[in-house]
Amino acid sequence: xxxxxxxxxxxxxxxxxxxxxxxxxxxxxxxxxxxxxxxxxxxxxxxxxxxxxxxxxxxxxxxxxxxxxxxxxxxxxxxxxxxxxxxxxxxxxxxxxxxxxxxxxxxxxxxxxxxxxxxxxxxxxxxxxxxxxxxxxxxxxxxxxxxxxxxxxxxxxxxxxxxxxxxxxxxxxxxxxxxxxxxxxxxxxxxxxxxxxxxxxxxxxxxxxxxxxxxxxxxxxxxxxxxxxxxxxxxxxxxxxxxxxxxxxxxxxxxxxxxxxxxxxxxxxxxxxxxxxxxxxxxxxxxxxxxxxxxxxxxxxxxxxxxxxxxxxxxxxxxxxxxxxxxxxxxxxxxxxxxxxxxxxxxxxxxxxxxxxxxxxxxxxxxxxxxxxxxxxxxxxxxxxxxxxxxxxxxxxxxxxxxxxxxxxxxxxxxxxxxxxxxxxxxxxxxxxxxxxxxxxxxxxxxxxxxxxxxx
Numbered sequence: 420x421x422x423x424x425x426x427x428x429x430x431x432x433x434x435x436x437x438x439x440x441x442x443x444x445x446x447x448x449x450x451x452x453x454x455x456x457x458x459x460x461x462x463x464x465x466x467x468x469x470x471x472x473x474x475x476x477x478x479x480x481x482x483x484x485x486x487x488x489x490x491x492x493x494x495x496x497x498x499x500x501x502x503x504x505x506x507x508x509x510x511x512x513x514x515x516x517x518x519x520x521x522x523x524x525x526x527x528x529x530x531x532x533x534x535x536x537x538x539x540x541x542x543x544x545x546x547x548x549x550x551x552x553x554x555x556x557x558x559x560x561x562x563x564x565x566x567x568x569x570x571x572x573x574x575x576x577x578x579x580x581x582x583x584x585x586x587x588x589x590x591x592x593x594x595x596x597x598x599x600x601x602x603x604x605x606x607x608x609x610x611x612x613x614x615x616x617x618x619x620x621x622x623x624x625x626x627x628x629x630x631x632x633x634x635x636x637x638x639x640x641x642x643x644x645x646x647x648x649x650x651x652x653x654x655x656x657x658x659x660x661x662x663x664x665x666x667x668x669x670x671x672x673x674x675x676x677x678x679x680x681x682x683x684x685x686x687x688x689x690x691x692x693x694x695x696x697x698x699x700x701x702x703x704x705x706x707x708x709x710x711x712x713x714x715x716x717x718x719x720x721x722x723x724x725x726x727x728x729x730x731x732x733x734x735x736x737x738x739x740x741x742x743x744x745x746x747x748x749x750x751x752x753x754x755x756x757x758x759x760x761x762x763x764x765x766x767x768x769x770x771x772x773x774x775x776x777x778x779x780x781x782x783x784x785x786x787x788x789x790x791x792x793x794x795x796x797x798x799x800x801x802x803x804x805x806x807x808x809x810x811x812x813x814x815x816x817x818x819x820x821x822x823x824x825x826x827x828x829x830x831x832x833x834x835x836x837x838x839x840x841x842x843x844x845x846x847x848x849x850x851x852x853x854x855x856x857x858x859x860x861x862x863x864x865x866x867x868x869x870x871x872x873x874x875x
Contacts, residue, residue, distance in 0.1 A: 422552045422624070427562070432620040433550060434563045436502055437543055439613035441570030442606040443509050443536045445730065448675035449575045449723045450599060451516075451529060456691040456715075457595050458522040462680040462842055466831045468522075469676045471530040473823030479537040480816040485645065487542050496623030498542035498549065505539030506614035513607035517595040539614060545812050547800070549624060554748075560793035560800075565737035567792055568785070571730020574609075577602035579720045588720065589713050592694055596716055649814055657811075659862040660795050661818035666856035667759060667791050669822040670766065670849040673831050674784070677845040679722050685843035686774055687718035721774065728778045732785025737793070752860050752869045755794040759857030762787020766850030770843055787853055798868040 425433075452465050460468060483501055490497050512532035519525035547559040582588040582598040590596040684690040692711035697704045736758070743749065765783030772780050799815055822830075831845055838844040863869060 422550065424552060424555060425550065425559075430551070430555075430559050430562045431566070433546060433617060434543070434559070434566050435620070436506070436539070436614040436617035437563050437566045438570045439506065439610035440509075440536060440540050440543070441567045441730075442574040442609045442613075443513055443532065445571045445574035445727070446513065446577070446603055446606045447529070447532060447536075449679075449726050450578065450602075450719075451525075452676055452679040453716075453719045453723075454517060454519065454525050454595055454599070455522065456680065457590070458519065458525055458593055459694065460522055461693075462677070462684075462691075463832060465680060466676050466827045466829075468526050469529070469672070470824060470827035471526060471533055473672070473820035473827065475530060475534040476537050476816055476820040477824070479534050480540075480812070480820075481814055483538055483542065484545065484812050484814070487545065491626055493625075495618075496621075498546045498623065499618045499621070501542045502539050502614050503618055505535050505537070506611050508535035509539060510607040510611040511535075513603050513610060517600040517603045519595070546621075546623070547796070550621075553800075560797045561737050561740040564740075564789050564792040565734055568730045568732075568734025568737055568789060571788075572727045572734065573730075574602075574606055575727025575730060576724050577605055579724045581605075582720060588716050589709075590716070592699070592708065592712065598720070649811065650817075653811075653814065656863065656865040656868045657799060657815065659859075660799055660815075662862065663755070663759075663856050663859045664795060664815075664818035665822045666852045666859065667787070668819045669826050669830070670763070670852040670856065671788070671791070672823040672826045673845050673849040673852070674726075674766070676827070677831060677835075677842060678726060679719055681842035681845050682722045682725075682769070682777065683715060683718045685770070685841065686772055686777055687721065689714040689718040691715045725777045725781055728781035729785035729788050732782040733789030733792070734785075736786050736789035740789075740793070748870045750870050751794045751798050752863045755790045755798075756857045756860035758786045758790035758794075759853050759860070763850045763853035763857065766846050766853060769846040769850075798863065798865075 451469070455465055455468050456462070487498050487501055490500065492500065495503075509532060512528055512535055516525060516528045516532060519528055543563070547563065551559045578588075578596075578598045581601045586598045586601050588596050588598045680691065689711070692708050692715060694708065697708040699705045699708065740749070740754075762784045765780040765787070768780050768783075769777070795815075796812075799811070831848065835842075835844040835848045838847060
């Protein structure tokens with residue numbers, strides 16, 4: 420089937436749901452560690468508490484990709500039913516996460532939240548490949564990145580914004596501040612509404628051969644053998660991209676899980692107070708704890724706002740690429756290489772940053788983030804069977820979640836402790852990992868993956 424070229428606004432409409440998905444991810448990435456610390460988690464425990472995120476992605480994305488490849492509804496299409504179900508579940512989880520009364524409850528809600536976000540996210544990646552001709556693939560993923568950047572910046576600043584409007588940033592010991600609760604509630608509403616916008620504004624192509632599709636669908640469900648077969652036969656370009664993804668996502672998982680403890684301690688000098696170190700029966704010590712906790716919550720808002728800058732710079736990066744790729748092809752390999760190295764430099768500079776110039780570190784990280792969200796998927800979609808796009812995108816997610824699982828199970832703590840006990844060493848590890856990821860782009864040799872124009 421020959422796919423027609425779409426306008427910017429048509430691509431925007433089909434990608435707009437990513438605004439809500441990114442609200443969910445940015446709130447999770449920017450503030451879950453803060454919630455964990457507020458509920459009593461030590462900084463060395465945080466990576467393991469985050470293991471829910473990659474584990475759910477490892478399980479959910481291949482399953483959803485496989486199921487969406489075998490789904491067709493005249494009214495709802497192939498991918499849109501999954502957007503909607505994931506959005507409803509994610510919105511419910513987002514609302515309740517900051518109301519968790521105990522650490523184990525917050526960790527459980529993270530499992531639910533991440534599984535739900537993954538149900539929505541995987542089909543969005545496949546939708547771009549479903550809807551766009553090869554000549555527009557880079558353009559389509561870059562537009563998604565533009566929307567993701569907008570969502571990241573706004574969501575990362577939400578607790579700060581609502582606190583500026585008078586919502587309290589103070590809370591009793593073990594209670595998440597109201598500013599965070601309101602921010603997560605806003606995120607839940609935006610998530611659902613943005614997904615609904617895409618569901619009702621986008622149509623999907625039916626399977627090219629409906630008779631063949633129905634016969635395939637009627638066959639015995641061989642999910643596990645099919646998944647294993649697709650893993651065994653993945654193209655060499657996909658394997659090389661997997662190496663790049665490993666180091667890229669190890670770096671970003673390190674940032675999401677450890678940036679708040681690292682930066683509040685090293686740059687703002689306001690680490691989370693440990694309640695056990697204070698005699699709460701003594702009014703003076705109780706007051707000292709409350710003062711330290713309020714300073715930690717305020718500096719956490721500042722860290723969240725600084726992190727939001729990487730969404731803003733990824734948006735600017737995507738905007739420039741949107742204008743460029745709407746008319747021309749790009750060398751995806753070198754765009755990704757240099758973007759990742761810039762991001763790595765941003766992480767490495769955090770050891771020397773001040774509260775005033777921390778935002779510039781995140782500007783550099785934003786270039787890497789913008790590229791991670793677009794270039795690997797553009798390269799991948801140009802080198803795999805379009806009939807298996809959903810399941811391939813799901814399998815490709817393994818290269819995202821495996822490094823995060825390794826990081827959560829002790830990888831971050833082990834490698835960063837080689838440099839010392841300070842939490843900021845985790846950001847140095849992230850920087851080195853991202854530079855390695857950038858250099859690994861030199862492994863990519865497939866001309867069709869590097870630039871669509873080169874195969875013509």
